[in-house]
Amino acid sequence: MDWRLTFPTLRLLMLMLMSALAKNQAQAQNIFNIEDFGAIGDGKTDSSKALSDAWNGGCHSEGTSVVLIPSGTYLLGPLRLIGPCNGTIKFLIRGSLKAFDSPQLGIDHWITFRYIDGLTITGGGLLDGQGSSSWQHNDCKKKRNCKALPVTMRFDFVSNAWIHHVTSLNSKNFHFNLFSCKNFTFEHVNITAPDESPNTDGIHMALSTNIFIRDSAIATGDDCISLGPGSENIHMTGIACGPGHGISIGSLGGSPNERPVTKVFLGNSTFTGTMNAMRIKTRAPSYQGVVSDITFQDVIVKNADNPIIIDQQYCPSKKCSPQSSQVKISNVKFINIRGTSSSLVAVNINCSPAVPCTGIKLRDINLECDGSGGRASSACANAKGATYGRQNPPSCLEK
Known part of the structure; x- marks a missing residue:
């Protein structure tokens, strides 16, 4: 008996085998x-x-x-x-x-x-x-009993x-x-x-x-990335943010017993034409809370309104009392931050008089004013820390 296979026969057998393997793989998945x-x-x-x-x-x-x-x-x-x-x-x-293509009011997802x-x-x-079709109905800042809109x-x-x-x-x-x-x-x-x-x-x-958020482009009408209570061990690299409101921790302190925000890292990222770049915000007045061990490193800012901002007087309703925030912020590092600010105050660290910020570190900061006709400055309140390397604008931290 002659067991030799002709090329057409061999090719047919190979095709049959590949088809069977593909079918088995599809079934397996x-x-x-x-x-x-x-x-x-x-x-x-x-x-x-x-x-x-x-x-x-x-x-x-x-x-x-x-x-x-x-x-x-x-x-x-x-x-x-x-x-x-x-x-x-x-x-x-x-x-x-x-x-x-409808607002879908009252549906949160x-x-x-x-x-x-x-x-x-x-x-x-x-x-x-x-x-x-929905954005005109987003009136929660104006109406207390506003209806939810769907998250994608x-x-x-x-x-x-x-x-x-x-x-x-x-x-x-x-x-x-x-x-x-x-x-x-x-x-x-x-x-x-x-x-x-x-x-x-x-x-x-x-x-x-x-x-972990890596190598992503975010252009939006609000925060590119926002971290609420209980965000822990968050690692963000290679983020291209803009337009938008930057990357925000908070707002925090709006509810009792909020879990801490801790161990957050942002690196090798770019902000272009954003309202803020790196921001921590807490409400005033507020419940107690904790923000700690935050690092922003190797960041390029292009024409942002507030490249570096800690705002512990955040009050979205505009009807707040003069009471202070009770959220404690500590061990926050800004390392190798460079670029341009569209406002004169490029570094704004406004902490709570009730629980001042501690352990703020500024290392190698180089932020120029872009188009405002003035020189970039910094503004600090109730903030203690240390500076290293170049400081443009000059640091205003308390030692």
Whole structure:
């Protein structure tokens, strides 16, 4: 018997083998394509149920499950994707998810992930919040009983997550919100909204630990990144922020028994045309609180209003009493900060007379005034610390 194989036969066998391997791999990953559940990528048909069904299928499967949003534009209403799941989930966005073009007043989320351990969101796709119809209704600074607007993506009690190569456009409220999360990484994420869009914070977090944000561009109408109470071990590098209000710790002290904000690092980042660059803000009056072990290092500032600012008289309502903040700020370092300020006061450290700032360190600061016709200056109140290296503007810290 002649066992020699001809080239066409060998090629056919190879193709069959590759097809079988691909099928086995797909089965091993449990791919749940939302189009298989009835989604239509025409940008007009509500695909909420299809995505919910695909999620439920993936969440109840063992191993790694892929919830696939293929090419196309899929209209999506408010949705909660709840765990715990039987395995890890990869939320693969190849196309676009588009929110309803309406304010959706009184709804605090668009897409919420909750109680999940092991989540990846990636794919190079787009989250289109269609926020322009909502921004005029963001009147919480004027109305005490204002109605909530949807956050593009909420993460509640999510751990071991990796969000990368995703774009969030024109959120109605915050783009991403983390609550009680841990071991969470953002990487190569693009966040975009006009500078006049209210409360469109790029990434906000509270009661969350071990959060890493890397190599991401954030242009928005509010804080690029904001850290609320209980933010601990936060590491941010390679951030391009602007326009926006900069990176803010706070505001803090608005509620009793707030957990400390501690072990925060920002490095190798750039602020362009922002209202603030590096900011810590606490309310006055306030409840007791703690901010400690904060480092801002190797930062370039281009035409920011307030490159370095600690504001312990923050009062968004403009109807505050003269009482002082009770939030204690200590061990804050600004290292190798350089660039230009659009205001004369480039370094503004305004701490509480009730609990003065201690351990403030300024090392190698070089901030020039840009276009104001004057020389940059610094202003300090109730702030003790030390300076090292170049100090432009001259330091005003108490020793």
